[in-house]
Amino acid sequence: MISNRTRYLTQNVAKVLIWTAALLTIGVMMLILFQVLAEGLPVLHPRFFLDSPKNMGREGGILSTIVGTFALTLVAIVFAAPLGVGTAIFLREYTRETRISRIIRFGTDCLAGVPSIIFGLFGFVFFVIFLNMGWSILSGGLTLAAMILPTIISTAEEAIKTIPYTYREVSFSLGGTRWQTVTRTILPSAIPGIFTGIILSVGRSIGETAAVILTAGSSLVMPTSLFSPIRTMSVHFYILAREGISMEMAYGTGAALILLVLIVNTAANWLLNRYIRHRV
Amino acid sequence: MQELNTKIEARGLNFYYGSVQALKNINIHIKERQITALIGPSGCGKSTFLRALNRTNELIPHTRTEGSVMLDGEEIYRPGLDVVGLRQRVGMVFQRPNPFPKSIYENVAFGPKVLGIYSRREIEEKVEKSLKAAALWSEVADRLHTSALNLTLGQQQRLCIARVLAVEPEVILMDEPCSALDPIATLKIEELMQELKKRYTIVIVTHNMQQAARTSDWAGFFLLGELLEYGPTADLFTRPKDKRTENYVTGRYG
Ligand SMILES: Nc1ncnc2c1ncn2[C@@H]1O[C@H](COP(=O)(O)OP(=O)(O)OP(=O)(O)O)[C@@H](O)[C@H]1O
Numbered sequence: 001m002i003s004n005r006t007r008y009l010t011q012n013v014a015k016v017l018i019w020t021a022a023l024l025t026i027g028v029m030m031l032i033l034f035q036v037l038a039e040g041l042p043v044l045h046p047r048f049f050l051d052s053p054k055n056m057g058r059e060g061g062i063l064s065t066i067v068g069t070f071a072l073t074l075v076a077i078v079f080a081a082p083l084g085v086g087t088a089i090f091l092r093e094y095t096r097e098t099r100i101s102r103i104i105r106f107g108t109d110c111l112a113g114v115p116s117i118i119f120g121l122f123g124f125v126f127f128v129i130f131l132n133m134g135w136s137i138l139s140g141g142l143t144l145a146a147m148i149l150p151t152i153i154s155t156a157e158e159a160i161k162t163i164p165y166t167y168r169e170v171s172f173s174l175g176g177t178r179w180q181t182v183t184r185t186i187l188p189s190a191i192p193g194i195f196t197g198i199i200l201s202v203g204r205s206i207g208e209t210a211a212v213i214l215t216a217g218s219s220l221v222m223p224t225s226l227f228s229p230i231r232t233m234s235v236h237f238y239i240l241a242r243e244g245i246s247m248e249m250a251y252g253t254g255a256a257l258i259l260l261v262l263i264v265n266t267a268a269n270w271l272l273n274r275y276i277r278h279r280v
Numbered sequence: 281m282q283e284l285n286t287k288i289e290a291r292g293l294n295f296y297y298g299s300v301q302a303l304k305n306i307n308i309h310i311k312e313r314q315i316t317a318l319i320g321p322s323g324c325g326k327s328t329f330l331r332a333l334n335r336t337n338e339l340i341p342h343t344r345t346e347g348s349v350m351l352d353g354e355e356i357y358r359p360g361l362d363v364v365g366l367r368q369r370v371g372m373v374f375q376r377p378n379p380f381p382k383s384i385y386e387n388v389a390f391g392p393k394v395l396g397i398y399s400r401r402e403i404e405e406k407v408e409k410s411l412k413a414a415a416l417w418s419e420v421a422d423r424l425h426t427s428a429l430n431l432t433l434g435q436q437q438r439l440c441i442a443r444v445l446a447v448e449p450e451v452i453l454m455d456e457p458c459s460a461l462d463p464i465a466t467l468k469i470e471e472l473m474q475e476l477k478k479r480y481t482i483v484i485v486t487h488n489m490q491q492a493a494r495t496s497d498w499a500g501f502f503l504l505g506e507l508l509e510y511g512p513t514a515d516l517f518t519r520p521k522d523k524r525t526e527n528y529v530t531g532r533y534g
């Protein structure tokens with residue numbers, strides 16, 4: 001028998017450790033946010049968002065990099081989301097555990113662990129050079145799509161996996177086809193999980209630098225088509241800081257990035273809650 | 281008593297989960313517009329047998345079916361049979377009430393919609409008709425568009441029955457439909473079954489001997505994957521041919 005004293009002691013020690021861990025994590029996060037926002041927020045006046053960079057980014061704003069960030073992320077998601085969700089549905093609903101499904105799953109698990117710079121290199125060799133798409137939104141977006149695909153597949157698979165088997169059983173027993181079962185019972189219930197994976201991927205796309213520089217370039221010119229090279233905000237931040245062009249502008253860009261991610265996440269949450277509420 | 285039609289006939293039906301044989305040479309005639317109760321100890325293959333009748337067993341990986349099942353004299357294991365159509369004709373109510381996390385209306389409308397009915401009016405009519413047939417309409421008419429998950433378990437089970445009725449099946453398989461319900465809800469389902477019997481062939485699995493005796497016209501006793509005895513309910517309960525059946529129905533099985 002453990003004495004009550006030991007039990008209470010263990011309990012208290014555990015409490016202290018857990019609180020320390022939590023506070024430390026929050027503290028570090030706050031410190032980073034505070035540092036970037038304190039330096040960056042004063043730079044953020046409307047002109048900063050509405051002007052494109054001038055003089056390598058020393059002056060002007062960041063409009064073209066905002067456009068670049070959105071365009072690149074959009075292309076990545078437009079390609080990766082249907083492909084990833086489709087693969088997850090295939091793996092979960094259309095095949096049993098076979099050699100093919102194991103190979104696909106092994107492949108995606110491997111891809112998930114590959115550093116982004118490798119995707120960048122692949123994108124550079126394949127899209128930029130071999131397919132002759134040059135440094136462009138399309139090359140960069142497709143590279144990012146390949147990079148986030150494993151995340152989308154595995155989060156979608158997880159989401160689909162948690163749907164009770166009875167939903168499928170019921171749907172089939174009512175004369176539903178496999179496709180109807182997927183679209184009418186599985187997807188509606190899995191959408192929150194799938195959506196979370198996509199938002200996670202949006203975050204990764206917005207934050208990526210190495211792979212983007214190699215495939216989308218770092219042009220400050222406002223893009224005019226999918227084949228225009230662009231610079232994203234993260235890349236802009238990196239170059240401004242790394243090459244010592246302007247710390248002030250770098251922090252401004254950093255603060256804008258943080259706000260952007262905040263807005264994206266808030267909007268996503270709002271949408272998700274709305275969806276869940278409207279499904280009764 | 282008039283001659284009864286055979287609705288479902290199984291001949292030499294074997295079923296395997298991997299290498300484990302769960303059904304052994306089942307032969308049975310299930311009569312049209314009658315209630316057939318299947319009883320037997322846990323794990324003897326009752327649910328497996330029910331699922332063999334609408335071919336949902338085959339959704340389970342690594343399983344194998346042998347033998348023959350005829351619905352209205354037509355082989356349902358014939359290659360090329362329209363399985364989706366078969367499942368529409370042979371509906372199923374499960375042990376645990378399992379409405380979709382949708383509104384009451386959407387639950388009942390699910391079947392008609394997957395069967396390709398698009399007219400809103402037609403669907404609304406079917407929903408109302410099915411809910412009335414399942415004796416649930418008066419309780420939910422004013423909240424059709426609220427979540428089905430807010431209903432009591434007994435109401436949820438009647439909703440599941442309404443959901444099956446909405447696809448207009450011919451046979452309704454019920455796998456211990458009352459085991460999660462209280463006595464009053466159970467009674468409601470039993471009354472409902474008597475009503476449904478006029479139009480549908482019902483096969484019900486139950487662990488409740490009184491329920492089997494009360495509700496069914498025919499009864500079958502399963503033991504270790506075999507259909508040991510099958511006949512009119514009164515005979516099975518009062519004059520069982522097999523000692524093991526007698527022990528089971530009198531509660532001496534152990
Ligand atoms: N999905 C499955 N995979 C493997 N074996 C199974 C599966 N389902 C059932 N079995 C086995 O098949 C046999 C029959 O099971 P079944 O569910 O048909 O019995 P049951 O008579 O319905 O039992 P209960 O009264 O407990 O519902 C059991 O031995 C069971 O362990």
Ligand SMILES: [Mg+2]
Pocket residue numbers: 326327328455
């Ligand atoms: Mg069972």
